Amino acid sequence: MSQAKVAVIICSWAAGEDMVFDPKALADHAAALPGVARAGVVHRICTEPGEEEAVAFLKESGADRSVVAACSPRTKGALHARIAERAGLDRFAIEAVDVREGAAYVHAPGPALEKAKTSVAMAVEKMMLWAPPPQRILEPSSRRVAVVGDGLSAVLAARELLDQGLEVDMLLSEEHLWKPPRCLFIDDSEAGRAMRAMASVPERARVLRSRAVRCCDGEPGRLELVTEGPGGPSVETYGAVVLAPEPDLELRDLRGEAVSAADAQGRGARSVIVLPGGKSSGTGCSCITPRGMVFALEALRLYPDMRLSLLGREVRALGGMESLQRQAQSAGVMFYRLDGEPVLEGSPPSKVSFLDPLLGRTELEADLFLVDSVSVPRAERLARAFGLPQDEKGELLSIESRLRPGETVRAGVFACRHRVGNMVLEDLEREAATVAARAGELLRGETVLGGMVAEVDQERCSACLSCVRICPYSAPRIGARGKAEVLLERCQGCGACAPLCPSQAIKMHLCSDAQLDAQIGIVTRRPS
């Protein structure tokens, strides 16, 4: 085997805008490190000329791997991989050292340069032991996206996907779409807009009714979805899947029945009190929401003599919803603040007693009590079908990365996240638009799988299932040979499985034990 040769690129901006240290000094230090074929400063690699210079530098160096000391791989990872590929190297043969945020931004000039030197030396040592990781480039084989959900959220997500020129299958768990509650819409134009979407979107998509998703296999761009419906089980291939569980946004009576303003009138109610969901029901927030205000305004329009009271700890009317609050107040809707939980009295309840911070202990009578609670359906079945973790409330857990909204731990599977903002139509639309845009981005380009992933040594594995149990992403499974194997497309490289394996059969690519030892060696050997 020929000796490994590392090229070290120091970006001129690695020392920060204030030039905390001289990048040339860092390059000179790197050039003298064992194994380094060439080290030099490139003027701002994130600019077009800088990128060209970096590519030329790597080509001329004759190295087969590289270290780049610049800014964060979080934002520049794609650029670094592109530079490596263009120079004829493996796209994973470039190790980024963030000396800008890690040294220049946080240390005084002297220590900053020392830390940068150590960081580069560690990276060089790590790259000396580099080996190409398993990887595969996927081109989406299908431009068809499955939207799983029964309500308006699913319809909105489907519309956003169709508008990007993608094909959409809507998978309903029941025979028909759920109708959104009237109190979600702050005016008639919003209601009309939503109803038009409910009517027109299913015509542009393929609607599969009464379908239960059983499992999902395959890779992003090529996901195989097994569903079961009236005609028995079926398997379809999709480029991506969007999960759009419908939140419950109805106002419900104490028996749990949804009540609209017209229903309240129909029941002969003369006085209605809307209570917050709050802690007692375990769902929603303890606030007065725009939905309660819309309901009250509509009820007053239908029945001007009705008395309407909204109870809650806060008035949740963000942004322009302030106007709605003013409108409701001037129409005569009463707003009461709650301190603690309200207590219902009588059977059936005819009175509510609560502590108002200004009025003190207050009692109100009403002949209809409604509860305003938002809840997202518990998603056990979806979680199991897609191998997704759930949070403590049973909702699907998404990667809450602000740079990658909508993504779940399964590449290619996206999920709408609810319970944000006012929970009015605009919030549902915004979430659907974001998630659908992410799916569109995935299907546009190619996806690289692999890199920092776990691999099981088939000879050493004793099929003890430790890795299968610990993995949050359901990546390892027992293969045909009766040994554990890790699915490339599911592994996130978190490393949870490797130290747990009693046979030490699991290797982390791009971050092997030998590489870690070598890196630690640099620090421990360093004279103090």
Add this chain to the structure above:
Amino acid sequence: MRALDRAAPEGQAATLDPRSTVRTVPVRKVAIIGSGVAGLTAALSLAERGVPSLVLERERSLGGLCAQLGCKGVDRCVRCDSCLARDKVDMVKASPSIERRRGVEVVSLEGGAGDLRLLVQGSSSHREVLQVGAVICATGAEPFDPSLERRLGHGEMRDVVTSLELERSLASSGSILVPSTGMAPSTLAFVQCVGSRDARFAPYCSAYCCKSSFKLAQAVRAKHPSCRISFLFMDLRLHDPRENIRLWASGQEGVELVRSRPSEICAGEGGKPTVRFAAEGDAALEERAFDMVVLALALVPSPGAKDLARSLGVGLDDFGFMRSQGDAWTSTRPGVFLAGSCSGPKDIVASAKDGSAAATRALALLEGFR
């Protein structure tokens, strides 16, 4: 932004261009006005879907208001999202299909959806016509000028600072110190809704400030654990119910939440800012001196919004924000889309989401999918 009790103001409605039908082949390029988090997200989202764009920024640097904010994490990330703009600036710079122009202003917009000609002017009065298929307006909003609200004493007392001033100090030096003494504060008050929810100034909720002040309060506590914090608010309106300021405050000694809108802040003993407010459930007026008072500013339409709206031929709403039509991201002029706080105050996450949504609408227009 949505105003419910309004009638369309005359003269501000869209001047619908008679040629505003989509050409057979729309120009495959989108101009994005503004490089805050909404504009940058729109550019990146379009790039990922294969559409080139041109980001136009009036100022000398990219990132908008969000890039002026400081990180509020100390021992852990508190998800203040202030890094989002900086990260996106980095990503935009490294993207080959996004062009950037700084120091340019929009003069006029002609043509119809799919075939628009945007006239822009650079700093050296050099004018240029940009041929694009769609325009995304992401010019954001401005913080309210606290000198308009004289009774809060900003500008008279050094230790009454705005949330933006505190953010900038956090961004530049990473510290939170009392301006007059340079020492750590031992008592600090957050005053919410400054300008917001006020018929005289911004008669709407600014939507970002409860969240932002909550994160600032966490940063203050992490940096100065013994600092006592009073949080004076009208309603707690955090977007995500999982971000529970009540739960946080109840677990911190010396943090109190007071539902009250201060009537006045004046210089008390030793020049310390003294806040006068009615305590909750008690008609008595309370006066309390703090080392430092932080005013959470409303977001208001930027002074240039009116001119820009005229240049672009889009309508404004009653508050002076860009008017949306049909959905929150479609302006009153075909081919011009809206993202972020230019159409109403939003927090960072909502602005970023707006960027994706507006990008999808531009893409649908350019590729004829809608």
